[in-house]
Amino acid sequence: MVQEVNRQFIESVPGFEVVGMAGNGAEGVKLVKALKPDLVVIDIFMPALDGVQTIQQLRSDNEAVDVIVITAAKDKATIQTMLRHGAMDYIIKPFKLERIQQALENYRSFRIQLQQEGTVSQTEVDLLLLRRKTSAGSPSVAEELPKGLNALTLQQVIQYLTQQNRSLSAEEVAEQVGIARVTARRYLEYLEKSGTVHRAIEYGGVGRPTNRYVFVKN
The missing domain is CATH 1.10.10.10 (Winged helix-like DNA-binding domain superfamily/Winged helix DNA-binding domain)
Structure with a gap:
């Protein structure tokens, strides 16, 4: 039921389509290898492999996939670990639809800018990093x-x-x-x-x- 609700939330944002859903972290890793999605949305509390183990496995396998976390886990150690492994955003349950929409819109802008050909200026790099920090709840921007x-x-x-x-x-x-x-x-x-x-x-x-x-x- 939770998966279906999250799928509807994600697909309510134009341009996003859910191509697969996994019941646990190990299954999720297999689906990433098979489907090659751009983005994975994961929880921390999952059987077989939890969210931390899943993102570590994805990075160990050099899977070119971005990650957004939606979870009830809000301890700082877990958040720090996920961000260190490249999570683009970290959304704590319960949440509002607008929060997922914001995360996906930020991610879309981030991807579009990086996919454009050519070089970037320091200012443009700063903006990209700012977008990531505001998405991931940086204390220096989002929380203050x-x-x-x-x-x-x-x-x-x-x-x-x-x-x-x-x-x-x-x-x-x-x-x-x-x-x-x-x-x-x-x-x-x-x-x-x-x-x-x-x-x-x-x-x-x-x-x-x-x-x-x-x-x-x-």
Whole structure:
């Protein structure tokens, strides 16, 4: 029943299809070898091989597959082990549908950027790593975001800022990202406090001065 619910959750996100389901870790490893999926969603508590043993076996076999964990296990040692073995995300039960959707959307963006030909800049690498850290619940981003801020929207704001060679107002960011101006200002103020963007005050014309923001490049 749980497998079926998770399958429906995953396939509710456009572009994702479940190609196989396993009843335990050992069966899961065999299915990965046979089906060659892009992504595996696993639990920690499984018979035959638990989640930790399963991801270790996949890495030992050099299987080119990404992993997202959905589990009730929330001890730090287990989380750290899974992340060290390359888990893209770690979702703790109980969870909401929106959390899986966010994880899959983040994963899709991550894959698309890595599949593009050519080289990348340091800024683009930083964004890829930020996407992984926010997906995996990095304490530096996901857990400390102020109430009302969303990690995925934060990534979109940062990505837009890095693509520009000029300072931007909250109104300009809001229009391009597709959020309200007051919301954009909250994200920009958060990024300023974290040192990710620099704020400058633009004077001139009639009315109040305008705050403009620019991405701080490494």
